[in-house]
Amino acid sequence: xxxxxxxxxxxxxxxxxxxxxxxxxxxxxxxxxxxxxxxxxxxxxxxxxxxxxxxxxxxxxxxxxxxxxxxxxxxxxxxxxxxxxxxxxxxxxxxxxxxxxxxxxxxxxxxxxxxxxxxxxxxxxxxxxxxxxxxxxxxxxxxxxxxxxxxxxxxxxxxxxxxxxxxxxxxxxxxxxxxxxxxxxxxxxxxxxxxxxxxxxxxxxxxxxxxxxxxxxxxxxxxxxxxxxxxxxxxxxxxxxxxxxxxxxxxxxxxxxxxxxxxxxxxxxxxxxxxxxxxxxxxxxxxxxxxxxxxxxxxxxxxxxxxxxxxxxxxxxxxxxxxxxxx
Amino acid sequence: xxxxxxxxxxxxxxxxxxxxxxxxxxxxxxxxxxxxxxxxxxxxxxxxxxxxxxxxxxxxxxxxxxxxxxxxxxxxxxxxxxxxxxxxxxxxxxxxxxxxxxxxxxxxxxxxxxxxxxxxxxxxxxxxxxxxxxxxxxxxxxxxxxxxxxxxxxxxxxxxxxxxxxxxxxxxxxxxxxxxxxxxxxxxxxxxxxxxxxxxxxxxxxxxxxxxxxxxxxxxxxxxxxxxxxxxxxxxxxxxxxxxxxxxxxxxxxxxx
Numbered sequence: 001x002x003x004x005x006x007x008x009x010x011x012x013x014x015x016x017x018x019x020x021x022x023x024x025x026x027x028x029x030x031x032x033x034x035x036x037x038x039x040x041x042x043x044x045x046x047x048x049x050x051x052x053x054x055x056x057x058x059x060x061x062x063x064x065x066x067x068x069x070x071x072x073x074x075x076x077x078x079x080x081x082x083x084x085x086x087x088x089x090x091x092x093x094x095x096x097x098x099x100x101x102x103x104x105x106x107x108x109x110x111x112x113x114x115x116x117x118x119x120x121x122x123x124x125x126x127x128x129x130x131x132x133x134x135x136x137x138x139x140x141x142x143x144x145x146x147x148x149x150x151x152x153x154x155x156x157x158x159x160x161x162x163x164x165x166x167x168x169x170x171x172x173x174x175x176x177x178x179x180x181x182x183x184x185x186x187x188x189x190x191x192x193x194x195x196x197x198x199x200x201x202x203x204x205x206x207x208x209x210x211x212x213x214x215x216x217x218x219x220x221x222x223x224x225x226x227x228x229x230x231x232x233x234x235x236x237x238x239x240x241x242x243x244x245x246x247x248x249x250x251x252x253x254x255x256x257x258x259x260x261x262x263x264x265x266x267x268x269x270x271x272x273x274x275x276x277x278x279x280x281x282x283x284x285x286x287x288x289x290x291x292x293x294x295x296x297x298x299x300x301x302x303x304x305x306x307x308x309x310x311x312x313x314x315x316x317x318x319x320x321x322x323x324x325x326x327x
Numbered sequence: 328x329x330x331x332x333x334x335x336x337x338x339x340x341x342x343x344x345x346x347x348x349x350x351x352x353x354x355x356x357x358x359x360x361x362x363x364x365x366x367x368x369x370x371x372x373x374x375x376x377x378x379x380x381x382x383x384x385x386x387x388x389x390x391x392x393x394x395x396x397x398x399x400x401x402x403x404x405x406x407x408x409x410x411x412x413x414x415x416x417x418x419x420x421x422x423x424x425x426x427x428x429x430x431x432x433x434x435x436x437x438x439x440x441x442x443x444x445x446x447x448x449x450x451x452x453x454x455x456x457x458x459x460x461x462x463x464x465x466x467x468x469x470x471x472x473x474x475x476x477x478x479x480x481x482x483x484x485x486x487x488x489x490x491x492x493x494x495x496x497x498x499x500x501x502x503x504x505x506x507x508x509x510x511x512x513x514x515x516x517x518x519x520x521x522x523x524x525x526x527x528x529x530x531x532x533x534x535x536x537x538x539x540x541x542x543x544x545x546x547x548x549x550x551x552x553x554x555x556x557x558x559x560x561x562x563x564x565x566x567x568x569x570x571x572x573x574x575x576x577x578x579x580x581x582x583x584x
Contacts, residue, residue, distance in 0.1 A: 302427060
């Protein structure tokens with residue numbers, strides 16, 4: 001895990017934990033994974049566990065929609081280093097199951113062209129990981145604190161009001177209208193696109209369009225283009241767990257739509273558990289005694305970013321402008 | 328009532344923007360928690376982002392009347408010289424040109440909308456600019472013990488009648504107050520007051536105190552306008568990514584050499 005990725009991970013953690021970055025020593029806090037670490041759970045383990053859960057009826061807000069409010073963690077495991085299944089890489093990157101629940105093989109169903117681009121991104125990272133060339137191509141956009149959707153995005157606090165669902169982290173916010181308004185025209189493109197939500201039974205369904213195609217799902221170059229559309233589905237499956245599913249569709253680089261699926265836990269409710277694939281971000285009793293423990297303090301990701309930017313620039317990395325498939 | 332009238336007369340006499348005079352007896356609706364409801368998408372309509380004081384026009388900069396009570400910011404002499412140095416070298420020195428978090432109160436009067444969200448124990452300010460989030464807690468906790476240097480400071484909220492009062496401390500000395508080079512140190516203390524003056528208007532006032540830079544506390548005020556478009560919403564302004572995209576391949580323009 002690169003330092004920038006680590007910082008982002010810590011930021012997401014801090015947001016969920018209500019901790020300040022100042023209380024975390026980034027390098028000291030970085031987990032050092034033993035090569036014998038068992039594979040961390042993700043989509044496969046969660047899918048099997050979920051199948052055995054009893055049906056759950058979520059509470060409703062006064063206006064009658066499922067109540068998802070509260071503060072939520074991110075996916076468990078070791079973060080979004082590589083959303084596909086991988087073995088132990090180094091002390092920062094333990095073995096982990098894939099985030100991909102569909103197709104069943106856990107691989108992103110790239111077209112041949114799409115896969116060649118991903119592989120070029122990966123080879124050009126030049127970090128000394130297996131399969132990388134010495135030629136520098138693009139740095140992971142997270143190096144520059146870019147916002148993200150999916151495993152790297154985090155949910156943070158969900159606040160619901162009539163006609164709107166908000167997701168607020170220390171770093172950023174998403175304000176998702178659920179009032180039926182249409183998306184803007186498709187020339188309006190953004191890192192996380194534009195979201196439109198609706199309720200289907202117990203599930204919040206979010207349609208994301210207008211993505212700019214510059215975002216990576218992880219640190220090894222898994223990407224989508226600006227032709228992509230995403231659908232997020234958030235369903236409470238017990239009082240303290242959201243089943244999060246993200247469908248990605250982009251016929252210009254994938255041969256079929258695919259899905260990621262993982263649980264997110266309500267902050268402070270325990271449940272760190274490799275057997276279920278759930279992960280708790282805030283279980284330390286010591287922290288809970290702090291009157292400020294539930295507050296979310298400033299996460300200025302770009303503070304000191306000049307050093308990162310200067311380093312990547314002078315090392316010869318290019319700016320990733322997105323993949324433009326041949327017509 | 329006499330005090331209110333006197334305040335209005337004094338404000339008019341000091342040349343404050345008409346906003347202050349709008350401090351009416353408007354009674355805002357209440358949230359479900361019983362608080363005055365300030366929620367919605369708001370934005371300023373003035374030139375304070377360029378210069379808090381009266382200023383003429385220049386290329387790309389609209390002229391504008393100042394928002395400072397009394398007209399001039401009460402700088403200490405050395406600080407005034409530094410402000411003028413900032414103004415001369417704005418293109419290089421203004422933290423905004425490198426897309427840093429802009430601080431408080433500057434973020435309020437940048438030309439981007441923001442959304443106010445109220446809950447029982449906090450008021451959240453969600454800004455389109457950089458996607459900044461600022462929580463003003465109302466949970467009984469005082470400011471955490473410093474020294475802490477945050478770009479957006481630490482905000483604690485309370486109610487003074489129908490006015491939301493936000494006390495902000497724990498700043499860095501890395502942010503400015505506008506593009507004209509007005510600045511502060513890490514000792515900055517801001518007291519913001521948000522008062523609804525009508526269904527679609529709110530008075531914003533900020534008292535600014537900094538013993539290292541100014542000779543006395545001073546105050547700005549301006550109206551905030553509710554965005555009227557039916558589809559008004561916050562979009563994205565990820566400044567740094569646009570800056571890097573524009574300048575990555577242009578060494579003469581790249582600001583991080």
